[in-house]
Amino acid sequence: MIEILTLTEVLRARDTGALVAEILHTLRGRATVGTNLLDIDRWAQRMIADAGAESCYVDYAPSFGRGPFGHYVCTSVNDAVLHGLPHDYALADGDLLTLDLAVSLGGVVADSAISFVVGDGARAEDVALIEATERALAAAIATVGPGVRLGDVSHAIGTVLTDAGYPVNTEFGGHGVGTTMHQDPHVPNTGRPGRGYTLRPGLLLALEPWVMADTDELVTDPDGWTLRSATGCRTAHSEHTVAITDDGAEILTLPR
Ligand code: MF3
Ligand code: CO
Secondary structure: OEOOOOHHHHHHHHHHHHHHHHHHHHHHHHOOOOOEHHHHHHHHHHHHHHOOOEEOOOOOOOOOOOOOOOOOOEEEEOOEEEOOOOOOOEOOOOOEEEEEEEEEEOOEEEEEEEEEEOOOOOOHHHHHHHHHHHHHHHHHHHHOOOOOEHHHHHHHHHHHHHHOOOOOOOOOOEEEEOOOOOEEEEEOOOOOOOOOOEOOOOOEEEEOOEEEOOOOOEEEOOOOOOEEEOOOOOEEEOEEEEEEEOOEEEEOOOOO
16 A cells, blocks of 8 residues: 655654664664674663663565564575575674664654674775665656656666666565555566556655675575675665655664
8 A cells, every 4th residue: 555644754764764764873873893783782672661662673574575574673694685684693793784764753653774884894895885875876866756666766776787787686675664664665676667556745765775795696594584695795775764755855864
């Protein structure tokens, strides 16, 4: 279903978005060499509870995962790109970490993801990978607005990723956001301009370009959740939730 939010709900979504951004920012600051992914998960759990919000992940049990996720933030390291299940692993210098977080506050959800390199041993090719997803996200955000077609948004993302030399996977992409985390429409990370659903004020979209350096093929971990590149290559993911407004769009998942 496509949900169009009321003005009151969009105002609440602003609070949710700011909370998600603040938690991700704090977790990023604490994700240093030696930090355990399970600690990151516990910190996320605590910050969500302290804010009076609810995790969209802990009880989440979609067809593409195994049972409830049981954790509060996705922690995807290096070749892991989506739905990384937090586990007993201490981060090493140069690890490429993606944190993906969605919470519900006041009945409205926001969803965001950041990728960054831990410590100071960043490889140039990892930085390029991360920056490609950030540029694709910026291009998508610059495109969205009332009257814009979904294909225009997908095309903006796909063009940046393809021009940067990366293959694009279309199994997972962005999505509508509202009273629950995953709503229609699906927002593929590649598409044809002028096609698809016409965006309207009050629609919230999670835009989430993600890439794998040399493949478009995913494999699922034995944990039943974590999705990795089939070749073991590194990966990156950048996501914001945006609200379509009367005259453009507003990024909800920025720190205040
Ligand atoms: N937030 C992710 C997305 O961007 C979904 C994660 S679902 C989880 O759509 F259960 F794996 F956490
Ligand atoms: Co999302």
